[in-house]
Amino acid sequence: NAGVTQTPKFQVLKTGQSMTLQCAQDMNHEYMSWYRQDPGMGLRLIHYSVGAGITDQGEVPNGYNVSRSTTEDFPLRLLSAAPSQTSVYFCASSDRGFGYTFGSGTRLTVV
Amino acid sequence: AQSVTQPDIHITVSEGASLELRCNYSYGATPYLFWYVQSPGQGLQLLLKYFSGDTLVQGIKGFEAEFKRSQSSFNLRKPSVHWSDAAEYFCAVGAVGTGGFKTIFGAGTRLFVKA
Numbered sequence: 001n002a003g004v005t006q007t008p009k010f011q012v013l014k015t016g017q018s019m020t021l022q023c024a025q026d027m028n029h030e031y032m033s034w035y036r037q038d039p040g041m042g043l044r045l046i047h048y049s050v051g052a053g054i055t056d057q058g059e060v061p062n063g064y065n066v067s068r069s070t071t072e073d074f075p076l077r078l079l080s081a082a083p084s085q086t087s088v089y090f091c092a093s094s095d096r097g098f099g100y101t102f103g104s105g106t107r108l109t110v111v
Numbered sequence: 112a113q114s115v116t117q118p119d120i121h122i123t124v125s126e127g128a129s130l131e132l133r134c135n136y137s138y139g140a141t142p143y144l145f146w147y148v149q150s151p152g153q154g155l156q157l158l159l160k161y162f163s164g165d166t167l168v169q170g171i172k173g174f175e176a177e178f179k180r181s182q183s184s185f186n187l188r189k190p191s192v193h194w195s196d197a198a199e200y201f202c203a204v205g206a207v208g209t210g211g212f213k214t215i216f217g218a219g220t221r222l223f224v225k226a
Contacts, residue, residue, distance in 0.1 A: 031212060040120070042201060042218035043155075048210065056210020090154060097205050097212040098162075099145055102154040 002026050006091050006103035013081040013110045021076040021106050023091030029101075031094040032074040033058070034066065036087040037105075043090065049074055081110045113138040113206045115217035123223040124192050132187040132220050134202030143205035144185040145214070146176055150198045158200075161185065172196070197224045 007022045025032065030051050035043040035058075045058030047066040055066050063085060065077040074093075078085060088107050092100035114137045124130050136142055143162050147155040159170025166178040176187045185202060199221045205214040 033214065035216070040218060042117075043216040045213060045215060048208075048213045050211030054211065056208065056213070058213060059215070092155075094214075097143055097214070099157040099160045100147075100155070100214065102156075104154045 004091055004093050004101050004103035006089075006106050008106060009104065011106060011108050013078070013108065015081060015083060015110060017081050019078050019081065021078070021089055021091075021108075023074045023076065023103060024072050025074075025091075025093040025101070026072065027093060027095070027101065028071060029093035029095050030071070031097055031100075032068065033092050033094075033100070034064070034074070034076045035090045035092065036060065036085075037090060038087050046076065046089075078108075083110045086110045112208075113142060113204045113215050115202050115204050115215055117200075117202055117217035117220050119220045120218070121221040121223065123225060125225050126194050127191050130187075130189045130192045130196070130222070132200050132202075132222070134185045134187065134217060135183050136185060136202070136204045137183065138204055138206050140206070141180070143214075144176075144178060145203040145205065146170065146174070146185075146187045147201045147203060147216075148172075148198050149201065149219075155201065158187070192222075192224055194224045194226070197222055 033048040034046040049055045049068040091103045146158040202217045
C-alpha cells in the first residue's frame with residue numbers, strides 16, 4: 001500500500017516555464033488537496049477536490065490549475081512559473097475529511 | 112470561512128517536562144479539528160482529531176488535546192516530552208466550503224527540546 005505518491009521530489013524551473021506536479025493515492029479516498037509550505041506561513045491550501053470531477057479553489061489558487069478525472073490522481077499544473085512559486089508542495093488525501101494522509105512533498109525552485 | 116491561529120512560533124521545553132501548544136480557531140459551527148506533526152525534512156503525520164463527543168481526545172505518541180468551545184481552542188498537551196518530540200506542530204480546522212470539505216492549517220509551532 002503506497003499511500004500518497006508525489007513526483008517529482010525535486011524540480012528546478014525557469015521563470016515562465018510550465019509543469020505538472022503529479023499526485024496519486026491508492027486508498028480510494030474521495031478528498032484530495034494541494035498545499036504549499038513556506039517558512040513561517042504553515043501550509044496554505046491551493047486547490048482541493050471532494051471527488052472525481054469536483055474541484056475548488058483554496059486560499060492561494062492563482063497561478064495553479066487542477067483537474068480530477070479519476071479518484072486516484074490529482075495533478076497540479078503551474079501555468080507560467082514565477083519565483084514566488086518557489087516552495088515545497090504537498091499533496092494529501094482523506095477519507096471524507098477524517099484526517100489527511102500526506103505525500104512526501106515536492107521541492108520546487110523557480111529561477 | 113474558517114481560520115486557525117497558533118500564537119507561539121516556537122517553544123523550548125526541557126526533556127521530561129510537560130508541554131502545551133496553543134491553537135485557536137474561527138468557525139461558525141462545530142469544526143473538525145486536527146493536530147499534525149512534521150519532523151525535519153519529512154511530510155506531515157496526523158497526531159489526533161476531534162469531530163464530536165468527548166472533548167478530550169487521545170492521539171498517538173502520548174499526545175492529547177482538549178476542545179473548549181467557549182474559548183474556541185484546541186490545545187495540544189503531553190505530560191512528559193522526549194527529545195524525539197522535537198518537530199513542528201500544526202493545528203488544522205476542517206469545515207464545509209463552497210466546493211465541499213476543506214482543511215485549513217495554522218502557521219505552526221516549532222518545538223525545541225533541551226536535555
